[in-house]
Amino acid sequence: MNSTFIKAFKDVLREQLAKKNSVEIDGFGRFTVVHQGQSQKKYENGRVVILPPADILEFKSQIGGSDED
Amino acid sequence: MKINKAQLIELLVEKTGMEKQEVEQQLKELIKRIKDAASRGKALEIKNFGLFYFDSDKNLRFDPADSFRTEVNFKYAGMEPVEVKPPRKTTSEQEDSSEEMPIDKKTTESEEEEEDVFGFDDDDIDEEKEKKEIEETESDEKVSPAFKLDDELEPEKPDDPAKADKPAEEDKSAEADKPEETAESKRAGEPEKTDKPEKTGIPEEADKPEDPFKDLLSGISLEPSEQKREEEEEIKKAGTRPAVSVSTQAGKKGQSKKGPGKKSKPPQKKKDPIMLVLAVVLTFVVVMAGFFIITDMTQTPPQEPDPPAVTEQRDAVVAEPEPEPADAVEPDTETEQPIVEDTEPEPEPVIETVYGLTGTVVNEANDGFTIVLHSLRNNNNAQAAAENLRDQGYRTIITERTIDGDTVYRVAVGQFPTVREAQDKAAELPEPYRNQNFIQRIQ
Incomplete structure (x- = not known):
């Protein structure tokens, strides 16, 4: 495996995902960015914390488990 | 926007300059390796990208590296949970503390430790005193x-x-x-x-x-x-x-x-041997206490160097996680040594000296973040703005980006290992820039 390919692969994915694009690779999986709004979290002990919004990277696999093809 | 495999390959071709077939071949090989490693119960790590592994349900999982995560979450980087309501006093605070920011936790812990160190001695003496008192009362009775x-x-x-x-x-x-x-x-x-x-x-x-x-x-x-x-x-x-x-x-x-x-x-x-031992212990404790007091009095200057050391450690803690985040990722499966070599070795140990807001641009620090102050369509204008900033002592970088088909020249200052540090520095900039800037990756 070529190291320049790996570097390019990383760079492309980073670029695309930073732009909030999802990247789908057939037979492998899909990288998506999911936005999570600001939310409040209440603890049992009465503590209330506001969690900041976040863009979270998710990977949905197309291989393994029930998705196996 | 969705990028499918064909588009991805196109992008890769563009990036690497390789043949399309070769890229396809490489991509296949990469996926195969990830699958292989994962199916063998191992995790495959791509440095500065993330970790692929199978979870307990045999689903392929991906854990992005911290730097990748931060990049994706760039807009909200540095935002932290805000406590609106403190916990009720009656309940235990253990679960809360786990949620707290790690840095604060560390400092408080270390403080506690320090207190413990001194408290321990006091306790010892107190115990000793108590023993003595007990002795005395007993001897009376x-x-x-x-x-x-x-x-x-x-x-x-x-x-x-x-x-x-x-x-x-x-x-x-x-x-x-x-x-x-x-x-x-x-x-x-x-x-x-x-x-x-x-x-x-x-x-x-x-x-x-x-x-x-x-x-x-x-x-x-x-x-x-x-x-x-x-x-x-x-x-x-x-x-x-x-x-x-x-x-x-x-x-x-x-x-x-x-x-x-x-x-x-x-x-x-x-x-009595016990009395003797007690007396010896007592004198020892008293001598030690005296010693501590004397050293405290005489060594008031040496005590001051300590806090800087702590802050240095803190800085190090703040600075380190970004450059080498891949190491921090720990999946439950065994981590196979990164098969995929990283072609851009990062200069972790010299972060503090390499990064900064002022001075001249250091090439090794180009893997970090910078504060963009101008974004201009005209290269000459950008050069002029950069010159102006350079004269003010800033490390100035001009990056070229294509936005919606147009090329813009972004004039940015500073090189920082983390978004957070860049934000901190951006807040210290003089007025026109303080509120008109944004952080971007240098490369």
Whole structure:
């Protein structure tokens, strides 16, 4: 495996995902960015914390488990 | 927007300059390797990208590296949970603390530790004092436990000097004094029986059941209680002949008095081993306490260098996670050594010196973040703006980006390992820039 390919692969994915694009690779999986709004979290002990919004990277696999093809 | 495999390959071709087929081949190989490694129960790590592994349900999972995560979450990077309502005091705070920011936690912990260090000494001394107090109180009360214990004791050796220790001497002398007085009073012809009940009454006031030194003391206090007993018995026996018992007692007292009188000095040298150990420990603690106080007083300057060290550590903590985030990722599966070599080795150890807002651009720091101050369509304008900023002492970088088909020249200052640091510095910029900037990756 070529190291320049790996570097390019990383760079492309980073670029695309930073732009909030999802990247789908057939037979492998899909990288998506999911936005999570600001939310409040209440603890049992009465503590209330506001969690900041976040863009979270998710990977949905197309291989393994029930998705196996 | 969605990028499918074909588009991805196109992008890769563009990026690498390789043939399309080759790229496809490489991509296949990469996916195969990820699958292989994962199916063998190992995780495959792509440095600065993330970690692929199978979870317990045999689903392929991907854990993005921290830097990748931050990049994706760039808009909200640095935002942290805000506590609106503190926890109720009655409940445990353990779960909360786990949610807190790690840096703060560390500092508080270290503070606590420091407190503990000093508190420990204090406690020690206190304990020592307490022990001492206990000792003293016990020595005052020694008369009584012996009274209870004297059944076990051999009556033959009332004056055993080996067992006699310091408190015992006190007791002896105290006890011995009393008997003597009674003896004298007896000699004076006064009725003894009134005295005796008083003496037997003494144990009551002092009958503390929990005396850890009972066994030790039993030997010591044996003799007075024995004497008392003997006295009592004799008195009972003597009945109508108090004079005789008095005389015998007086004789005994005389003996016993002489005995302890002479022997009281040698036993002092011998002392009880426990007392000796206690005394040694006590003096040691006092000396140590004195030493600490003296060093504290004399070494007030050396104490000050400590906090900087702590802050340095903190800085290091803040600075480190970004450049080498891949290491921090720990999946439950075994991590295979990164198969995929990283072509851009990062200069982790020299972060502090490499990154910065001012000075000249360091190429090794181009993997970090920068503060964009101008975004211009005209390269000349950008160069002029950059020149202006450079004159003000900033590290100035011009990056070229394509936005919606147009090329823009972004004039940015500083090189930072993390978004957070860049944001911190951006907040310190002079006014026109402070509110008009954004952070971007240098490359």
